[in-house]
Amino acid sequence: MVEINIKQHLFEPSEITIPANTKIKLRIHNLDATPEEFESWELNREKVIMGNSTGTLFIGPLPPGIYPFFGEFNPKTAQGKVIVE
Amino acid sequence: MLLTSVIIVLREILEAALLIATLLAATRLSNIGYAWLRVSISSGIVGALVFAWQLRALSNLYNGVGYELINAALQVLIYGVIIVLIALLFRLYFRVTTNNTPLAFFMGFALCLSIIREGSEILIFFSGFLQSTESLSSGILGSIIGASVGFSFGALFYFLLSALKQSVALVVTLSLLILVGAGMCSQASQLLMQADFLPSQRPLWNTSSLISESSIPGQLLYALIGYEATPSLLQVSIYTGSIFISLIAAVVSYKVYSRMRNKEESNNV
Numbered sequence: 034m035v036e037i038n039i040k041q042h043l044f045e046p047s048e049i050t051i052p053a054n055t056k057i058k059l060r061i062h063n064l065d066a067t068p069e070e071f072e073s074w075e076l077n078r079e080k081v082i083m084g085n086s087t088g089t090l091f092i093g094p095l096p097p098g099i100y101p102f103f104g105e106f107n108p109k110t111a112q113g114k115v116i117v118e
Numbered sequence: 119m120l121l122t123s124v125i126i127v128l129r130e131i132l133e134a135a136l137l138i139a140t141l142l143a144a145t146r147l148s149n150i151g152y153a154w155l156r157v158s159i160s161s162g163i164v165g166a167l168v169f170a171w172q173l174r175a176l177s178n179l180y181n182g183v184g185y186e187l188i189n190a191a192l193q194v195l196i197y198g199v200i201i202v203l204i205a206l207l208f209r210l211y212f213r214v215t216t217n218n219t220p221l222a223f224f225m226g227f228a229l230c231l232s233i234i235r236e237g238s239e240i241l242i243f244f245s246g247f248l249q250s251t252e253s254l255s256s257g258i259l260g261s262i263i264g265a266s267v268g269f270s271f272g273a274l275f276y277f278l279l280s281a282l283k284q285s286v287a288l289v290v291t292l293s294l295l296i297l298v299g300a301g302m303c304s305q306a307s308q309l310l311m312q313a314d315f316l317p318s319q320r321p322l323w324n325t326s327s328l329i330s331e332s333s334i335p336g337q338l339l340y341a342l343i344g345y346e347a348t349p350s351l352l353q354v355s356i357y358t359g360s361i362f363i364s365l366i367a368a369v370v371s372y373k374v375y376s377r378m379r380n381k382e383e384s385n386n387v
Contacts, residue, residue: 067246089182
């Protein structure tokens with residue numbers, strides 16, 4: 034399981050590394066008061082996470098590569114990537 | 119904030135606007151009037167408000183994947199309604215009945231479900247920027263631009279459909295409904311993978327360098343036919359399977375209603 038925080042419209046950590054061909058449970062804690070939408074075209078994932086709450090989603094198994102994700106409601110600041118090795 | 123709100127509102131409005139355009143084109147084929155549209159849009163907006171307001175509680179269901187399950191259920195439901203609509207359009211085409219209430223009801227139902235889905239996301243996005251005074255005006259301006267562009271695409275699409283001959287329009291409308299339905303099933307399967315209710319698999323192909331999902335053509339194709347740049351085998355199977363089921367429904371209703379029509383005509387002779 035990997036945990037990511039959203040704080041002041043930033044992901045922390047903004048880069049996570051996961052093993053290839055493995056299913057991973059991602060828990061995203063939105064510590065801001067405002068909602069955010071976790072979105073990634075490359076990962077085919079999209080999920081609204083309300084303010085001060087936690088969202089759970091699953092990614093993988095994935096081939097090695099770099100998969101960017103962003104917060105759709107604050108795309109300028111909320112950016113990150115999943116590195117699959 | 120301006121560009122962000124343009125993009126978000128455009129994306130959500132586009133899907134609903136193209137569905138409205140397709141249904142309105144079907145309305146022209148059927149003379150059922152437009153009363154269903156008012157009822158459907160207003161109940162859809164009420165539904166979206168309730169959904170957005172309750173999302174926090176709903177998201178926490180089933181170990182935090184309630185968001186995925188409810189959205190997938192809405193999409194599968196829209197697909198089911200589309201199948202009913204296909205049958206009802208044939209029933210109308212062969213003039214088996216003059217009672218168009220079921221058709222109006224199911225068109226309204228499909229649109230209402232679509233507004234709940236797309237509208238709730240817009241409302242949740244609004245709830246975020248309404249809290250900050252600095253981004254309020256650019257957020258509102260961006261939303262107006264996004265909504266205008268989305269509805270313009272819908273209007274353009276409606277006029278294109280309206281320009282077609284009636285028999286051609288029926289075929290095009292049916293094909294669009296079948297593809298929109300397949301797109302719904304494909305999106306639902308993706309949400310179920312995200313929630314780990316269906317197995318995730320490696321993508322079968324990658325067409326993102328050809329048509330990026332985030333581009334305007336990509337978004338239009340996504341809204342119209344459920345375009346996906348990196349689908350998995352399961353997703354492709356579900357997409358083609360749902361087209362196949364819709365086609366069976368179309369062929370069966372064509373046969374049944376044309377036979378009923380022929381019987382009625384021979385009785386009248």
